[in-house]
Amino acid sequence: MAMKPTKKKRLTWLPQDIIELILVRLPVSNLLRCRVVCKQWDGIIRDPQFTMAHLRRARHRPLLFFQRGRASGKSFPSEAVLFDEAWSPSTRDVPVIDPDDFLCASCNGLVCLYSSNSTIKIANLATGESMHLAKPVKYAPQDQSSFYSFGFSPATNEYKIVHFLPGQKLHPAGASFSVIQVYTLGDDKWRDIRTLEVVSLYCVKQSGVVNVDGAMYWLTHDEESNWRRAVISFDLRDECLELIRLPEVDFADPAFANPFCYWITEIDSKVSVAAVQARRDSLLARKLHIWTLDNKVEKSWTQKYSIELPALSVLGPHFIYGDKIIMHSRNGGIYCHELTSQRFTIDATKLVKLLDFSPRSYENTQSYMCVKSLVRLDAYKKAGMVRTRKRKEGWKLKKWEAWEHDRSKIEELWRSGHRIQQRMHEMAHVIGAAISLNLPAPPDQNSPHRRLNWVEQRRVTDMLESHVDSLDAPWKVLVQAADAFSSESKKMTPAADQAKRNEEESEAGPSRPKRKRKPSSRFDSSTWTT
Numbered sequence: 387m388a389m390k391p392t393k394k395k396r397l398t399w400l401p402q403d404i405i406e407l408i409l410v411r412l413p414v415s416n417l418l419r420c421r422v423v424c425k426q427w428d429g430i431i432r433d434p435q436f437t438m439a440h441l442r443r444a445r446h447r448p449l450l451f452f453q454r455g456r457a458s459g460k461s462f463p464s465e466a467v468l469f470d471e472a473w474s475p476s477t478r479d480v481p482v483i484d485p486d487d488f489l490c491a492s493c494n495g496l497v498c499l500y501s502s503n504s505t506i507k508i509a510n511l512a513t514g515e516s517m518h519l520a521k522p523v524k525y526a527p528q529d530q531s532s533f534y535s536f537g538f539s540p541a542t543n544e545y546k547i548v549h550f551l552p553g554q555k556l557h558p559a560g561a562s563f564s565v566i567q568v569y570t571l572g573d574d575k576w577r578d579i580r581t582l583e584v585v586s587l588y589c590v591k592q593s594g595v596v597n598v599d600g601a602m603y604w605l606t607h608d609e610e611s612n613w614r615r616a617v618i619s620f621d622l623r624d625e626c627l628e629l630i631r632l633p634e635v636d637f638a639d640p641a642f643a644n645p646f647c648y649w650i651t652e653i654d655s656k657v658s659v660a661a662v663q664a665r666r667d668s669l670l671a672r673k674l675h676i677w678t679l680d681n682k683v684e685k686s687w688t689q690k691y692s693i694e695l696p697a698l699s700v701l702g703p704h705f706i707y708g709d710k711i712i713m714h715s716r717n718g719g720i721y722c723h724e725l726t727s728q729r730f731t732i733d734a735t736k737l738v739k740l741l742d743f744s745p746r747s748y749e750n751t752q753s754y755m756c757v758k759s760l761v762r763l764d765a766y767k768k769a770g771m772v773r774t775r776k777r778k779e780g781w782k783l784k785k786w787e788a789w790e791h792d793r794s795k796i797e798e799l800w801r802s803g804h805r806i807q808q809r810m811h812e813m814a815h816v817i818g819a820a821i822s823l824n825l826p827a828p829p830d831q832n833s834p835h836r837r838l839n840w841v842e843q844r845r846v847t848d849m850l851e852s853h854v855d856s857l858d859a860p861w862k863v864l865v866q867a868a869d870a871f872s873s874e875s876k877k878m879t880p881a882a883d884q885a886k887r888n889e890e891e892s893e894a895g896p897s898r899p900k901r902k903r904k905p906s907s908r909f910d911s912s913t914w915t916t
Contacts, residue, residue: 391870393403398679399439402426402430405427405430405871406430406436407668408437409427409436413502413527413758414760415760417760418512418513424447432617433514434762436760436764437759437761439759440492440759441759443494443824444759445471445757447707448468448469448695448754448755449467449468449753449754450466450467450468450494451464451751451752451753452467452743452750453751453752453807454486455746457746461785463786463789464483464485464486464489465839466480466482467483467741467841468480468511471827472709473722473738474742476839478839479837480511480513480750482497482499482514482516483499484779484780484781484836485780485781485783485786485789486501487499487500487501487503488531490506490531490535491534491536491597492536492754494537494757495510495511495512495759495761496511496545496761497511497756498529498534498535500534501729504546505518505519505775506519506520507519508536508547508571508585508766510761512759513814518772518773519569519772519773520546521527521549523576524567529552530550532590532594533550534549534550534754535547535548536548537622538597538600538778539623540599540600542622542623544570544597544819546571546622548567548568549566549758550563550567550587551565551566552587561587561591562584562588563581563585564580564581564584565578565581566578566580566581568625569769571763571766571769575771576767576771577624578902579691580628581736582627583855586605586606587695587873589606589607589625589648593605593648593649593650594703595650595703596650596651596703596819597655600621600623601619602623603617603619603620603657604618605617608631608632612634612635612787613648613661613790614645615874616632617629617632617646617650618630623810630682630685632659632677632687635677636674637663637897639659640666641665642664643663643664643889645661646662646663648660648662648666649662649703651705651706652755656680657679658677658678658690658706658710659676659677659679660675660676660677662674662699668849670696673691673692673693673695674693675691676690676691676693676695676706677690678690690728691729693732694730694732696731696732698713698714698715698721699716701714701720701748701751703752705753709724710723710724712753713732714751717744717808718744718745719744720739720741720742720751721738721739722738722740723736723737723738735890736796736892742844745797747789747835790900792843793837795840796843796847797828797838800828800846803825804813804825804826807825810860815865815866817864819863820863820866821863821864822876825849825850825853865896
């Protein structure tokens, strides 16, 4: 007895909560494309709650920032290199970063950029959205990027820019400040907040500022501590300051001198302070002590790591990402090493080289935590502090024309080299020769982000030089194969012609014998009459 086919129920739509669970797992680049699928998806992705949910799942990655400067008689622009989950460096320029920008801070996928212009720029690295804000009216002539920072307050859901205004009074450690200028994104003015006492600006410049859990932290000078430093906390919600003393640590070690370098950083979402000691018999060998603030209320600290660095230095302000630490050498290499235990020595044989930044200076290189996010800026662009960008600035300035020309020339050489390689492969296929050329294809010339960054330019230049050197052997193979192919063709030409004639005759069929034609009697001269 035959069974009757049953109709299967098909799910023609998905509930919105299921769609959200699927979309929140996608990277930002895919989500930006998903926005054009339908209005429902666009509304989900643009929802601020979805943005925060996606942000909580995102993983922090290193962002290496190279400040503009001169090296080897050449001007280098400011550029950023981002690393993906596989620790591979990016190959394209970050469009929102101009050649004269300086990076002040990174928070929730947004960066705060400083330049000599009259504005501060806030930009999203993933979406390319940016806006320019007027600098505070009061700022010193020696104003610089290290006097600014940028953070987020989860309690108020506000982003704030902080500016340390240099003061006239001197601190025992040097430059100082007694006024903090604060701007909340969306407001119409900067606000001044006075500190209870003069604070060291030198420590801020040397050690940096971090934003952790709605507060900013930096170091100040403290003669009472054997660290000679203390931590200052600035709560972004209440906008109040608090002094946090560092633990008593015995740095006395006959093999190492007193700490000479300090960093304030973030490790596992906790404020951490690092001190570096140099070995007495070798200034290149160093020891790194890292302490973490476990409880802000009780002000309790725990030693996180004690690491010996052979001829290597850390990159600040962020140098620990998960189970890895980032370091640099003086010869221009940036490396990472696994954090194997609480106390260990860096094994040079286990270092992984991330990139080579020479001839740039390590003093102009910074490491920040970065995450790709969907945080939007359009809600803040109506504020009175927003300014319109000038028409001619950034890469359009005349001083960067030579750099742009060199960059375009490298890309054109890459495309020309790849075309030559394709022709050589076609020639080899025709004459039956075997050659091996592996120059990768260049990026699409019509790509919206086709500009190669500085690190990739250097790699491509080295690759093209190596490719040109490797062309000699395949070219010799092609020449020999072409000569052999030509001589063989000449030998085969007579035989081929005869074969062609025989083929034509066979196609025409057997030839008939020619008949002798008899002259007509009508035209015989003997029959002519006058």
